[in-house]
Amino acid sequence: xxxxxxxxxxxxxxxxxxxxxxxxxxxxxxxxxxxxxxxxxxxxxxxxxxxxxxxxxxxxxxxxxxxxxxxxxxxxxxxxxxxxxxxxxxxxxxxxxxxxxxxxxxxxxxxxxxxxxxxxxxxxxxxxxxxxxxxxxxxxxxxxxxxxxxxxxxxxxxxxxxxxxxxxxx
Amino acid sequence: xxxxxxxxxxxxxxxxxxxxxxxxxxxxxxxxxxxxxxxxxxxxxxxxxxxxxxxxxxxxxxxxxxxxxxxxxxxxxxxxxxxxxxxxxxxxxxxxxxxxxxxxxxxxxxxxxxxxxxxxxxxxxxxxxxxxxxxxxxxxxxxxxxxxxxxxxxxxxxxxxxxxxxxxxxx
Numbered sequence: 001x002x003x004x005x006x007x008x009x010x011x012x013x014x015x016x017x018x019x020x021x022x023x024x025x026x027x028x029x030x031x032x033x034x035x036x037x038x039x040x041x042x043x044x045x046x047x048x049x050x051x052x053x054x055x056x057x058x059x060x061x062x063x064x065x066x067x068x069x070x071x072x073x074x075x076x077x078x079x080x081x082x083x084x085x086x087x088x089x090x091x092x093x094x095x096x097x098x099x100x101x102x103x104x105x106x107x108x109x110x111x112x113x114x115x116x117x118x119x120x121x122x123x124x125x126x127x128x129x130x131x132x133x134x135x136x137x138x139x140x141x142x143x144x145x146x147x148x149x150x151x152x153x154x155x156x157x158x159x160x161x162x163x164x165x166x167x168x169x170x
Numbered sequence: 171x172x173x174x175x176x177x178x179x180x181x182x183x184x185x186x187x188x189x190x191x192x193x194x195x196x197x198x199x200x201x202x203x204x205x206x207x208x209x210x211x212x213x214x215x216x217x218x219x220x221x222x223x224x225x226x227x228x229x230x231x232x233x234x235x236x237x238x239x240x241x242x243x244x245x246x247x248x249x250x251x252x253x254x255x256x257x258x259x260x261x262x263x264x265x266x267x268x269x270x271x272x273x274x275x276x277x278x279x280x281x282x283x284x285x286x287x288x289x290x291x292x293x294x295x296x297x298x299x300x301x302x303x304x305x306x307x308x309x310x311x312x313x314x315x316x317x318x319x320x321x322x323x324x325x326x327x328x329x330x331x332x333x334x335x336x337x338x339x340x341x
Contacts, residue, residue: 080214082171
């Protein structure tokens with residue numbers, strides 16, 4: 001029950017991030033912190049309950065198998081204890097002033113179309129594509145869309161709650 | 171960096187003041203939880219910084235004197251490790267119509283609290299409370315006092331050289 005409530009809280013802040021990410025960076029930053037904290041609590045609650053039922057080895061195995069939980073836990077801990085977590089910002093000279101977040105697939109398309117001799121209007125339209133305003137995460141040298149990654153994190157948490165029910169931990 | 175988290179805490183405090191947020195207890199609680207997380211980080215950053223510059227005893231004294239930080243730390247730790255915190259709510263509802271029909275009045279009140287449209291509604295407000303040392307206090311007042319204390323602590327940390335003084339940066 002508590003896990004579900006925290007999951008709903010994380011979903012709420014992820015929705016808020018979707019609304020604010022393009023034009024409200026301060027709000028976005030706060031909502032990202034709130035998302036990280038709420039989502040993190042899901043696993044903490046499961047761990048507490050697993051501990052009470054002497055099932056910590058089960059929990060540890062669940063945690064090891066949860067790659068998004070591990071990734072975002074580090075971000076949340078850093079954000080809570082040391083410094084704010086700020087998603088990667090990649091400068092790209094061809095972008096209009098003030099646009100600073102990049103989707104790598106779009107960049108590839110942009111480069112390819114430029115080499116193929118696409119006209120300026122097409123290139124400008126590409127640059128203004130909505131996904132250019134998405135935040136990105138750097139994971140092991142690869143870039144991922146932040147909000148999609150958050151979605152996958154929540155999906156992992158949903159499955160973990162189901163697993164915890166199946167295992168009789170919650 | 172603690173001022174960044176204080177700014178976040180203030181953002182969530184402003185959110186909690188909005189009538190549309192207050193009208194939904196769940197959403198109000200989400201924002202309260204976010205407020206608690208952001209504000210708690212301010213002292214955690216100061217703790218780390220004090221340790222790094224070799225003044226942990228300065229931090230210990232500061233934490234000891236910070237009444238609101240202590241009160242809110244307990245709540246926040248409970249939320250993170252044990253279970254969600256939900257403040258008590260007091261609803262003030264004024265309805266038009268037959269006040270002798272108590273069951274009907276109660277039903278309409280519950281509809282108002284649940285966010286449903288009720289034609290007889292004249293006014294509605296909600297205030298959230300929390301228990302502080304066995305006393306029920308308005309949540310927003312407590313949060314205001316807490317951020318005030320945190321802003322003072324950041325100033326003290328700057329004066330003591332624990333964190334850099336950024337001068338006129340808006341907190």
